[in-house]
Amino acid sequence: MRNELVEMFTEEKMTAVDAIIERHRDNPGELLMVLVEVQDITRYLPVELQRYIAWRMGIPASRVYGVASFYSYFSLAPRGRKVVKVCTGTACYVKRAGEIKERLKQRLGLSEGEVSADGEFSIEEVRCLGACGLAPVAVIGEETFGLINPDNVEEILEKASS
Amino acid sequence: MYVKLKINGIETTVPKGGTILAAAKAASVYIPTLCHDPRVAPTGACRLCVVEDRRRPGQLIPSCFTPARDGMDIVTDSPVVTAAIREQLKLILINHPLDCPVCDKAGECVLQELVIRYGIVEAPYTLEAPFRPVDRESPLIERDMTRCVLCGRCVRICAELQGKGELEFMRRGYGTYVDTDGSRALDCDFCGLCISACPVGALTDKLFKNTTRPWKLERRETACLHCGLDCRIYLNMEGEILRRVTAPPDKDGAEELLCVRGRFGWRAAAGAVRRPPGPWLRDARGRRDATWEEALDFASRRLAEIAGERGGGAVAVLTADLLTTEEAAVARGFFRTFLGSHDIASLQAAGYRRLMDQLDRMLPSPPPPASQEDLLAADVLLVLGGGAAEWHPVLKPLINRYRQGEGKELIVISSWPDYLFERATLPVAVAPGHLEGFMAELQAALEGREVASGLDASRRGIDVGRLARLVSLLQGQGEIAVLVVPDLYARGDARAALAASLHHRVQRILPLGGQFNSRGALSAGFASPRDFQDILADIEMGRIRSLYLIGEDPLEDFPDPQRVRAALSRLDLLICQAPYATTAAEAAHVFLPTVLPWEKEGSVLAVTGQRRHLRKVMTAPPGARGDGEILEELRRMMGDPPANLPGRVAAVGETGSSGSPAAPPPGSPAATAAGGRGFPEDRTSEANAVGAEAPSPAFPFLLVPVPSLFGDGLVSRQSPELAGLKGGLGVVMNNDDFAALNLKDRETVWVATPYGAAPARVRALARIRPGTALLLHAPGNPEGLSLLRSDVAAVPAAIGRKEAP
Ligand code: SF4
Ligand code: SF4
Ligand code: SF4
Ligand code: FES
Ligand code: FES
Numbered sequence: 001m002r003n004e005l006v007e008m009f010t011e012e013k014m015t016a017v018d019a020i021i022e023r024h025r026d027n028p029g030e031l032l033m034v035l036v037e038v039q040d041i042t043r044y045l046p047v048e049l050q051r052y053i054a055w056r057m058g059i060p061a062s063r064v065y066g067v068a069s070f071y072s073y074f075s076l077a078p079r080g081r082k083v084v085k086v087c088t089g090t091a092c093y094v095k096r097a098g099e100i101k102e103r104l105k106q107r108l109g110l111s112e113g114e115v116s117a118d119g120e121f122s123i124e125e126v127r128c129l130g131a132c133g134l135a136p137v138a139v140i141g142e143e144t145f146g147l148i149n150p151d152n153v154e155e156i157l158e159k160a161s162s
Numbered sequence: 163m164y165v166k167l168k169i170n171g172i173e174t175t176v177p178k179g180g181t182i183l184a185a186a187k188a189a190s191v192y193i194p195t196l197c198h199d200p201r202v203a204p205t206g207a208c209r210l211c212v213v214e215d216r217r218r219p220g221q222l223i224p225s226c227f228t229p230a231r232d233g234m235d236i237v238t239d240s241p242v243v244t245a246a247i248r249e250q251l252k253l254i255l256i257n258h259p260l261d262c263p264v265c266d267k268a269g270e271c272v273l274q275e276l277v278i279r280y281g282i283v284e285a286p287y288t289l290e291a292p293f294r295p296v297d298r299e300s301p302l303i304e305r306d307m308t309r310c311v312l313c314g315r316c317v318r319i320c321a322e323l324q325g326k327g328e329l330e331f332m333r334r335g336y337g338t339y340v341d342t343d344g345s346r347a348l349d350c351d352f353c354g355l356c357i358s359a360c361p362v363g364a365l366t367d368k369l370f371k372n373t374t375r376p377w378k379l380e381r382r383e384t385a386c387l388h389c390g391l392d393c394r395i396y397l398n399m400e401g402e403i404l405r406r407v408t409a410p411p412d413k414d415g416a417e418e419l420l421c422v423r424g425r426f427g428w429r430a431a432a433g434a435v436r437r438p439p440g441p442w443l444r445d446a447r448g449r450r451d452a453t454w455e456e457a458l459d460f461a462s463r464r465l466a467e468i469a470g471e472r473g474g475g476a477v478a479v480l481t482a483d484l485l486t487t488e489e490a491a492v493a494r495g496f497f498r499t500f501l502g503s504h505d506i507a508s509l510q511a512a513g514y515r516r517l518m519d520q521l522d523r524m525l526p527s528p529p530p531p532a533s534q535e536d537l538l539a540a541d542v543l544l545v546l547g548g549g550a551a552e553w554h555p556v557l558k559p560l561i562n563r564y565r566q567g568e569g570k571e572l573i574v575i576s577s578w579p580d581y582l583f584e585r586a587t588l589p590v591a592v593a594p595g596h597l598e599g600f601m602a603e604l605q606a607a608l609e610g611r612e613v614a615s616g617l618d619a620s621r622r623g624i625d626v627g628r629l630a631r632l633v634s635l636l637q638g639q640g641e642i643a644v645l646v647v648p649d650l651y652a653r654g655d656a657r658a659a660l661a662a663s664l665h666h667r668v669q670r671i672l673p674l675g676g677q678f679n680s681r682g683a684l685s686a687g688f689a690s691p692r693d694f695q696d697i698l699a700d701i702e703m704g705r706i707r708s709l710y711l712i713g714e715d716p717l718e719d720f721p722d723p724q725r726v727r728a729a730l731s732r733l734d735l736l737i738c739q740a741p742y743a744t745t746a747a748e749a750a751h752v753f754l755p756t757v758l759p760w761e762k763e764g765s766v767l768a769v770t771g772q773r774r775h776l777r778k779v780m781t782a783p784p785g786a787r788g789d790g791e792i793l794e795e796l797r798r799m800m801g802d803p804p805a806n807l808p809g810r811v812a813a814v815g816e817t818g819s820s821g822s823p824a825a826p827p828p829g830s831p832a833a834t835a836a837g838g839r840g841f842p843e844d845r846t847s848e849a850n851a852v853g854a855e856a857p858s859p860a861f862p863f864l865l866v867p868v869p870s871l872f873g874d875g876l877v878s879r880q881s882p883e884l885a886g887l888k889g890g891l892g893v894v895m896n897n898d899d900f901a902a903l904n905l906k907d908r909e910t911v912w913v914a915t916p917y918g919a920a921p922a923r924v925r926a927l928a929r930i931r932p933g934t935a936l937l938l939h940a941p942g943n944p945e946g947l948s949l950l951r952s953d954v955a956a957v958p959a960a961i962g963r964k965e966a967p
Contacts, residue, residue, distance in 0.1 A: 002901055047344035054343070056897065058584075058928030060327030065343030069332045 001052055008049075009042050016041050017049075021056045028059045035068055044075040072126055080115045080122035082141035082160060084108070089128030091135040099150040100136055101125065107153055120161075167234035182225035182236055183211060193238050194247060194276055196254075197313035198226040199359050200414035202322045207314050208254070210276065212246050213238045222246055248280050254311050256287045257294075258362075265309065267363030269376040273311060294339050300348035302368050302426050302883060303357060307339050310364040316340060316356035322566075323419075323559040324353050325585065340364075351871060352422040352887060355559070358409065369426065369883070370406040382779040383410060384760055387431065387484070388423035388878050390514070390676030390769035391554045395424055397760070402781050404432040421555030423873045423884060430881035431758050432780065438743045438755040440785035445751075454754075454787065461752045462799040464735045465501065468708045469804040474502020478697045478706045481688070482713030482876060483511050483677040484741070486764025486776070489790035490679070490686035493712065496793045498687070500803050505697050505706070506688045509719040510875050510941075511680040513648025514769070517658045517673035518681075519689050521646075524662035525671075531771020532643060532670035538564050540669065541571065541640030546601060546657040547647030548576030548583060552869040553675050554769075561585070571635055575600070577955070578866050578936055579929045588631055594864045594934055594956035596622040597649075601656035605663050608636060642668045648675040650867045650874070650940070651721055652955040653693075674769060677875055678759060682767035694720060695952050701729045708735035712789060713756070715876060717745040718942045721950035722917070739792060742880055745944075756789050757782040758877075764790075857933065861958035863899075865915060867937045867950055874941040891922040891946045892938035893961060899933070900926035903962065913937070914960045918948035924961070935961060 006014050020037045024030040034053060039045055045068050054061035068074045075083075086092075086101040101123070105111060108121050115122045131137050134146025140160035148156060163178040167185055174189040181204075186193045196208040204227035212222040216235040220242060237243065254273065262268040297305040314331065317340060321327045328350040332341045342348065357365045380399045385392040398406045407428045409418040429435060441457035442449055452460075468476055479497050481490075497503040508515050521529055537543065543564060551557040558581055564570055565585065574586040577594040592600045600622045636642065646661045648654045661671050694716060700706040709716075709730070715738075716726045730736055730749055738750035747753045759766070761782035765775045857864055872884045879885060893913050895905075905911060911924045913935075922937070930936070934956075940946030950957060 001907065003904065050343060055926070055928065060321075060330070061343040062330040062341070063327050065341075066330035066332055070334050 001048070001055070005049055005052055008046070013041050017053075018056075021053060025057055028057055031057070031059065031064065031067055035064070035074060039074060044077060044079050046076065046078075072124070075124075077113045078115050078122070079124075080120050082121055083139075084121055084123045085126045085129075085139040086123070087127070087129050087131075087135070087137045087139075088125050089132065089135075091128070091132035092137055095136040096150060097136045100138065100148060100153060103150045103153045104138070104157075107157060165230045165232050167230050167232065167236060169236045170238055176230050180230055182213060182223065182228050182230050182234070185230045186213075186225065186236070186238060191238055193225055194279070195226055196272055196276070196311060196361050197315060199315045199319065200412075200416045201359070202315065202318040205314055205318065207312065209250050210247055212243055212250075214240050214243050244280070248282060251276055251280055251282050252284075252286060255282065255285050256289055257291065257308075258311065259308050261309075265363040266366045266371055267309075267360075271363060272361035289336075292337050292339070295341050295345045297345065297347060301886060302352050303348055303354065304366050304368050304371060305341075305348075306364055306366075307341065308364075309362050310340055311362055312338060312340070313361060314340075315359035315361065316365055319355045319359045320350075323562050324351055324355050325558055325562050325581070326350050326353075329356060351555070351558070352426060353555070353558075354420065354422065354425040357425075358417040358420075367406055367425075369429075373405050374400045379405060381408070381410075382777075384776050384779045385678075385766060385768075385774060386420070386424035387678050387759055388421075388427050388873050388875060389554050390483075390511075390674075390678060390680050391556055392678065392766055392768040392772070392774065393420055393424050393556055394418060395420065397428070397779055399779075404428060404780065419556045419559045421558070422871065422887070423555065423878055423881075426883045427873060427878055427881040429883060430877050430879075431760055435742065435880050435882075437741060437783045437786065438747075438753065439783070441755060442753045443751065444753075449748075457752055457754060458792070458795055458799060461737055461754070462796045464751070465708065465710075465737075465796070466800050466804050468734055469501050469503075472707055474804070475504050476705065476707040477501055477503040477710060478505035478507070478700070478708070479503060479710045479712065480507055480509055480694065480697075480714035480716065481683065482740075483508060483680040483683050484713045484759055484877070485679060485683060485789050486759065486762065487679060487682035487686055487767060487773075488764045489788065489793075490683040490688060492790040492793050494687040496797050497710070500797055500800075502803075504690070505692055506690055507693050507697055508677070508680070508683075508688075509694055509714045509716060511675065511677040511683075512693050513650070513654060514673055514675040514677070514680050515684065515688070515690070516653055516655070516693055517646050517648055517675070518684055519691055520655055520658035521662055521671065521673060522689060524659060525665055529671045529673065532672040533770050533772060534560055536670050537561075537643055537645075537672070538567070539641070540564075540643035541569065542635055542638075542642045543570070543572050543645065544636070544642055544664075544668075545572070545574040545576070545582055545586075545645045545647060546661060547597065547649065547654060548574070548578045548580040549649075549869045550574075550645050550647045550674055551581040552871050553647065555871050557582070571640065573632060573635060575604075575632075578868055578931075578934065579927070580868070584929065588628060588635065590624060590628050590632055591931065592622050592624055593931070594866045597955060598652075598654065598656040600624065601660045604632075605656070605660040608633065608660075609663060636664070636667075643670040643672065644668050646671065646673045648673075649955050650869055651950060652953050672770065675869075676769035678877075679766040681769050681771065682765065682773075685767055698726065698729055698952075701732060704732070707733060708737070709733055711736070711738045711740065711746055711750070713740045713876065715740070715744040715746040717749070717944070718876065718879075718947075721940075721947050721952045721954075723944045723947050739789065740876075741786065742876070744876065754792055755783070755786045756792065757786045761786070762788050857958045861915065861960050863895075863933055863935045863959045863961055864956040865893075865913065865935050865937050865949065865959035866956045867940050870938050872939075874939070876942070879942040888939045889923055890939065891920055891943050892925065893922040894925050894927050894930065894936040894938065895961065896930040896932045896934065897926050897928055899935075900924070905963065909963075911961055911963055913949060915949045915957045917951060917957070918945070920945035920949055922946070935959060 017038050024034045050064040051061045054064045088097045129137050137146050145156045164175040166175050169186045169189040169191045172189040174185050176185040194210045196210045206224045206227050211226045213225045213236050294307040317329050320329050378400050381396040386395050394410050396408045409420045412418045441452050443452045572586045573588040574583040575590040576583045577592045577597045583589045644661045717723050736750045737752045738747045739754040741756050741758050760780045763778045767773050872887045908923050910921050913922045
């Protein structure tokens, strides 16, 4: 079980994952923390990794999956180094978020859940980032871009890459 | 404290804290519910149970989780309420396929009933269908989430009651569905509680699938055959064909608890299982089918000869406790009184009988009944030994109910992390092989013969802080109930002694590990201080010449089958009277096919002490006869008791009570302690003798045979479904040991002990002590049994991927 994960993520990363689990192992209530910290290292949480966490912590794997699939924060599929999150909440949606997302996908040559060949970008939809005043909003990596429109997606991608 | 309110104008009361729904029930007023399941906490997911308070018209109140308050004036059928329910049903139907004609639930589906009751004929809303998984791969349970109404009953019952958490809500919002991680097949307890909770056809019983329709079934009540809790079950019969097993309703109208064996193990008695069509005889020329007259004539003549020549003591009996209490009395009369046999022992119930026998001797009166309610009422539940909920799986939900109570303590003293240990408020881990020694020391400490701190805690691998808390809980004020759990093959005398020593301050003592009617058999006088270990030694020494098996098979249910086989071949007469032809039947001189408990009438006594009279609920196979009938016939054919029986004196001297003989019968090992197999006087030295040999470099693990959730008993083993779930011999290891050996989940490894080697499927579990490995499903598996020795709680073992050493 662990061997396959080492192949996926390297021994170094799995050692770090083990250390995180070890720290929280006696408190199954800290599962959320474990998932956050582990994802920081592995960038996503494939089901094999979730099962490993469940198994080491002695909790049902279904519960881990339930939590991991509930929060949009967690990704079950590989992600790019920079995740492009397009808000499709109500305010952004009425301001053409759908079109913006399509443009971004075109520009990056990706569908949702895919990672660009260079491992740089992946694209996701999110619901309301709490910045409706700036709608439509997208987040690329750590950077937030507001008041965008379908025609300046190139610009923001360039800014984000620089 | 009661609350008074009106429901549809009817005055009613409920205990304070009770819901409006409960009040309505008390007033016999109907309120529709979908997500409500009285067995688990309410969540208010479906909003079909809405009602209105006349004092606040227009405000809808979900009745299933709103507490009733004084003076409420509830109406359940106002136009506002009815409109809300109808609207809600239409919303639910958006994502419900109307496939009732092909759905197994049709006819007992809550949604179908509600849609008809509320006359929903149109489906005004449409939305894109969300992703919903369908699982047809899992054993026994089919999951079709396209039919799921997201009521969450399965999720709650699996987590809260079964304590498994196999099913969970995945994703969120409109995309929510119920599933396992990554949509894998179920790998759980298969208790089927989720099926019993699902109001629609999303979770269904695969054995029932496409067989018949619910309205064609007649429900016949009887008891589960698979363990001594004798859970109430309904055989769902279509004519004389058994189609499925369900549980009768509890006091709240929900299904009573059942485990996997009760719900899915019924083909051990019907359908798939081959039952022998008639008796057979074996002589020098081999085996040949015989008529009942021939077979009984042969058996009675040979028994009379052996008892006549050698005395009744030369005949030993093993019974599996599938006899009704009345039949047990017949058996006792025939073997003890008439033939003069000393030994009526059991294999599958050996641990239970021995615990009961020990308690009987040490307690002023036999342990009183301890019902499920009695256990729930205790403040401290002390469990002596591991495997309680594996022997009797319904203890899982039962003890989870207990734990939901305020301030309840669950103390489990075990050498392996069994189900209850993992959930204990005070788990006390004792190194494998040291359990009996620890029990004896604890008893001494509690009796003040030794101070608690003087317990050799470190040698036995015990946390000293926990020990202090254990002692203070036992000396505290709370009501204590004790569960005494036998090991699979090692004697548990010290735990029985510890339980008995606590009797003055303990409300209930409940020995576990009993089979179908083990307690009934004891009440009929089967008690004996001797078990098969003693009998086997006597067969080897030529003192016992005939073995009469009633539903037992020592080749399948005792460690070291080679030794047993050699011993059996020395017998002058081996009679096998059983519902199934198992291994011993092939070696027997006479085989007599019998009926199963569902095929006869009589009473049973559950291990909890509840007596029930069972009707005959199934037709017996034509060639089979009742055990009592067979023994009565043998006695009739034998006429007078065999003459000049040296053993008779002791037998006649016995009283008719369930009591134990005053002294061990002559020739018993207790009287020949030099043989080294007698009752050890010194319990501490016993712990060392029977505990475990130390691991060595060649055998670095300690292998502990443990009971299986899927049933170790001979009846359970005949169920193709339970056998399938077991998947053969299994070994469970600590996570780190498993990782160090670089093993894969469920791969086949070799397990070797100083006595033998066998292939087993390996799994890893959190919180097993490193160096300990559990052996599962050895009963019925000759290779598995050959790894073990009787009366040894743990054997040294090597585990690896290599071929057998
Ligand atoms: S069968 Fe029992 S353990 Fe398995 S999912 Fe259903 S409730 Fe849970
Ligand atoms: S599967 Fe059945 S019990 Fe479970 S949430 Fe769906 S409808 Fe409810
Ligand atoms: S707990 Fe025992 S009696 Fe109850 S259903 Fe399970 S095996 Fe049958
Ligand atoms: S809807 Fe996009 S930020 Fe609120
Ligand atoms: S039954 Fe009350 S909300 Fe579902």
